[in-house]
Amino acid sequence: MTILVIAEHDNAELKPVTLNVIQAATELVNKGADGEIEVLVAGSGCQAVADAAAKVAGVSKVLQADNAVYAHQLAENMSLLITELAPSYTHILAPATTNGKNCMPRVAALLDVAQISDIIAVEAFDTFKRPIYAGNAIATVQSSEAKHVITVRGTAFDAVEAEAGSAAIEAIDFAENSGICRHVSDELAQSDRPELTAARVVISGGRGMGNGENFSLLDGIADKLGAAVGASRAAVDAGFVPNDMQVGQTGKIVAPELYVAVGISGAIQHLAGMKDSKVIVAINKDEEAPIFSVADYGLVADLFEALPAFEAQL
Amino acid sequence: MKVLVAVKRVIDYNVKVRVKSDGSDVDLANTKMALNPFCEIAVEEAIRLKEQGVASEVVVVSVGDKACQEQIRTALALGADRGIQIESEGAVDSLSVAKLLKAVVAEEQPELVILGKQSIDSDNNQTGQMLAALTAMPQATFASELKVADGKATVTREVDGGLQTLELTLPAVVTTDLRLNEPRYASLPNIMKAKRKPLDVKSVAELGVELKNNMKTLKVEPPAERQGGIMVSSVTELVEKLQNEAKAI
Numbered sequence: 001m002t003i004l005v006i007a008e009h010d011n012a013e014l015k016p017v018t019l020n021v022i023q024a025a026t027e028l029v030n031k032g033a034d035g036e037i038e039v040l041v042a043g044s045g046c047q048a049v050a051d052a053a054a055k056v057a058g059v060s061k062v063l064q065a066d067n068a069v070y071a072h073q074l075a076e077n078m079s080l081l082i083t084e085l086a087p088s089y090t091h092i093l094a095p096a097t098t099n100g101k102n103c104m105p106r107v108a109a110l111l112d113v114a115q116i117s118d119i120i121a122v123e124a125f126d127t128f129k130r131p132i133y134a135g136n137a138i139a140t141v142q143s144s145e146a147k148h149v150i151t152v153r154g155t156a157f158d159a160v161e162a163e164a165g166s167a168a169i170e171a172i173d174f175a176e177n178s179g180i181c182r183h184v185s186d187e188l189a190q191s192d193r194p195e196l197t198a199a200r201v202v203i204s205g206g207r208g209m210g211n212g213e214n215f216s217l218l219d220g221i222a223d224k225l226g227a228a229v230g231a232s233r234a235a236v237d238a239g240f241v242p243n244d245m246q247v248g249q250t251g252k253i254v255a256p257e258l259y260v261a262v263g264i265s266g267a268i269q270h271l272a273g274m275k276d277s278k279v280i281v282a283i284n285k286d287e288e289a290p291i292f293s294v295a296d297y298g299l300v301a302d303l304f305e306a307l308p309a310f311e312a313q314l
Numbered sequence: 315m316k317v318l319v320a321v322k323r324v325i326d327y328n329v330k331v332r333v334k335s336d337g338s339d340v341d342l343a344n345t346k347m348a349l350n351p352f353c354e355i356a357v358e359e360a361i362r363l364k365e366q367g368v369a370s371e372v373v374v375v376s377v378g379d380k381a382c383q384e385q386i387r388t389a390l391a392l393g394a395d396r397g398i399q400i401e402s403e404g405a406v407d408s409l410s411v412a413k414l415l416k417a418v419v420a421e422e423q424p425e426l427v428i429l430g431k432q433s434i435d436s437d438n439n440q441t442g443q444m445l446a447a448l449t450a451m452p453q454a455t456f457a458s459e460l461k462v463a464d465g466k467a468t469v470t471r472e473v474d475g476g477l478q479t480l481e482l483t484l485p486a487v488v489t490t491d492l493r494l495n496e497p498r499y500a501s502l503p504n505i506m507k508a509k510r511k512p513l514d515v516k517s518v519a520e521l522g523v524e525l526k527n528n529m530k531t532l533k534v535e536p537p538a539e540r541q542g543g544i545m546v547s548s549v550t551e552l553v554e555k556l557q558n559e560a561k562a563i
Contacts, residue, residue, distance in 0.1 A: 105443035
């Protein structure tokens with residue numbers, strides 16, 4: 001049993017979520033036969049990523065496909081590469097990031113196998129737990145496919161050691177361009193703050209924030225706590241902030257040490273994205289807000305008074 | 315240009331789902347069902363393409379039992395031209411749905427296929443990508459903006475950390491994200507008119523697809539409940555608790 005993990009990266013650095021996926025792979029090895037974990041780094045000018053992947057605990061080999069056709073990790077080209085490599089593996093794992101979710105179903109279809117999305121636990125080498133209905137139910141699914149193509153919810157698994165080994169790096173020459181999809185541009189948010197899904201602390205605002213400018217009330221607190229700033233779908237739909245800040249079933253799933261929900265009522269769809277946080281704080285002026293039922297600490301207050309006071313006392 | 319839109323009948327997004335006491339599945343008896351929200355956005359986008367004169371016909375397809383005709387009619391009331399129901403009983407996995415849609419694509423020859431990025435029941439987020447793979451079409455998932463001109467679709471996608479724009483050679487598959495558009499409501503006259511629009515029913519056998527299901531659901535259970543917390547009376551108390559009790563800051 002050999003497992004291939006698809007590295008999440010931007011050609012410059014290995015994203016931490018990869019370490020959580022390798023933990024899921026490690027659990028697979030522990031629950032099945034002896035096996036090896038190999039990591040695929042497909043990109044362009046991605047040597048630093050491959051070097052970082054080679055040091056990760058539990059990794060026996062890094063495959064580096066360094067070619068211009070993988071510069072933007074387009075699903076069309078990535079799926080051809082992964083399908084080419086697939087015969088050597090029983091399991092192919094990627095994080096359930098937009099990259100992983102984009103590419104892995106395409107891989108599975110080319111291999112004519114079902115795909116298992118967003119696993120949160122490994123029960124056996126072929127049996128997994130995954131959330132359905134926005135996390136309101138957890139399904140245990142067993143796959144009888146010969147090959148398992150899986151995306152992994154990073155927050156459900158601990159990260160393995162980033163600096164523990166020194167695996168060999170093997171160059172992969174296969175490079176096929178589908179020619180039917182062209183990358184035009186990226187418009188990535190520039191921020192000094194940690195990424196939402198990797199942050200230790202997340203502070204999110206909802207419709208109660210009133211408008212986009214008021215989100216600056218969260219910024220000062222986020223700076224003091226080293227937090228990422230998120231938002232509920234209601235705040236995104238109201239046009240206060242961009243969608244990449246959305247926490248919830250239809251946005252990002254987070255599970256930080258501390259989650260602070262401000263002016264968020266706590267719709268099912270939002271809870272699905274944050275209820276696995278270790279400590280949850282809710283600040284809302286409506287004492288009946290459902291968010292209080294999942295909060296460890298609830299404060300009924302006007303956020304326009306509470307937020308400046310909170311910032312001042314940190 | 316013909317646009318094919320695939321839609322799914324799912325539990326209404328406002329309804330909180332309950333797990334059956336025997337742990338076999340969720341309980342959908344007497345539950346309000348609706349058009350999957352992402353599919354609704356897909357239908358709306360196709361209709362807008364038709365209104366812009368880019369699309370000539372919008373065909374809606376759904377896989378399911380007779381009840382899913384209700385959602386096909388909803389799409390027809392919104393402005394789609396005709397519907398296709400592929401008859402199936404029970405749960406059909408994403409790969410099987412993709413294979414059925416591939417057969418429809420072969421018959422209909424659309425230039426563009428639009429699907430929701432995921433259904434809010436199984437939350438798989440797979441079918442569009444699988445259909446693209448099986449038909450060797452390019453794909454743009456999680457679309458927040460779509461422009462079609464000169465045999466190309468230019469699609470802006472919602473990706474982690476921001477936006478990405480791709481140019482796809484048609485025919486292509488696009489899956490919708492929330493901000494692509496805000497779906498309209500169907501007017502009463504259009505709901506009446508939709509009842510007379512054509513709706514074909516096809517069997518799985520007719521499409522020449524052999525369904526396999528290699529995924530077995532062993533158990534469905536409610537998620538772990540969080541322990542109830544406490545209410546604090548002031549920001550000062552909150553900060554004190556976070557520092558000394560939770561040790562979170």
